[in-house]
Amino acid sequence: MADLEQFRRETRAWLEANCPPEMRRPAVSDADVFWGGRNAKFSSEPQRVWFERMRDRGWTVPDWPREYGGGGLDPAETKVLREEMAAIGARPPLSSFGIWMLGPALLKYGSEAQKREHLPRIAAGLIRWCQGYSEPNAGSDLASLQTRAESDGDDFIINGQKIWTSHANYATGFFASCEPIPTRKSMTASASSCST
Numbered sequence: 001m002a003d004l005e006q007f008r009r010e011t012r013a014w015l016e017a018n019c020p021p022e023m024r025r026p027a028v029s030d031a032d033v034f035w036g037g038r039n040a041k042f043s044s045e046p047q048r049v050w051f052e053r054m055r056d057r058g059w060t061v062p063d064w065p066r067e068y069g070g071g072g073l074d075p076a077e078t079k080v081l082r083e084e085m086a087a088i089g090a091r092p093p094l095s096s097f098g099i100w101m102l103g104p105a106l107l108k109y110g111s112e113a114q115k116r117e118h119l120p121r122i123a124a125g126l127i128r129w130c131q132g133y134s135e136p137n138a139g140s141d142l143a144s145l146q147t148r149a150e151s152d153g154d155d156f157i158i159n160g161q162k163i164w165t166s167h168a169n170y171a172t173g174f175f176a177s178c179e180p181i182p183t184r185k186s187m188t189a190s191a192s193s194c195s196t
Contacts, residue, residue: 007077011084018053020046024089033095037128038172051125054093061099061123064107068115069123097167098122098129102175118173132162132176142177149178 023046027033031043034051042048054060057071063078064070073081085092103122106115121127138144147160162176 004076004080008080008084011081012087014057015084015088015090018050019085019088019090020050022046023050023091023093025091026089027091032091034093034125035128035167035170036094036096036098036122036125037170038126039170040125040128050091051093055124058123060094060125061103064103064119064123068107068119069121070119094125096122096125096128097131097175098127098173101131102129127172128167128170129173129175130165130168130171132165132174134163134165135161136163145177145179147176147178 022044032047034040034042034047042051051060058064058066058069059071059081061069062071062073062081063075064072066072071078071081098118099122103119106118110118118127122129133142134140135144135146138146145160147158147162149156149158151157156178158176158178160178165171165174168174
């Protein structure tokens with residue numbers, strides 16, 4: 001526990017020294033949130049500085065392993081970091097479906113090649129993912145999905161359609177929930193890159 005208290009003191013001091021005052025105010029618009037991606041733009045110099053400092057420390061995704069761009073923090077350390085950020089009102093340096101949704105799935109189920117390809121780019125804000133859930137006649141009811149993911153041995157072939165793909169106009173990559181092929185019992189998630 002003494003080590004955790006030392007970590008708290010060091011984290012508090014680092015945040016005080018490195019979080020610009022402008023990043024300690026609540027976001028008032030979507031422009032105040034940095035989403036990353038191929039054509040990402042910072043809304044201000046303090047936003048850029050905050051993101052880069054946190055990215056360089058691995059703290060855009062503090063609980064991810066270092067080899068994938070994370071901070072390598074254990075759950076207790078991650079909790080301390082979040083508490084100390086909240087104490088000074090620090091905004092998250094990067095917001096992303098990749099951080100919240102795709103990354104955790106890749107960490108648990110992805111191949112090593114998938115992890116090495118996607119996770120460091122998510123952590124560094126280099127890719128912005130959009131989600132494909134909603135479908136005609138299903139909306140966002142995942143139990144009613146009709147889009148299927150069928151393996152051809154090497155890849156999954158996606159058959160179906162998605163509507164209302166959140167943030168697709170900004171995205172670098174797309175992940176979707178699909179109905180599994182009949183021989184599988186669980187839902188399939190698929191990810192691919194996209195260009196505009």
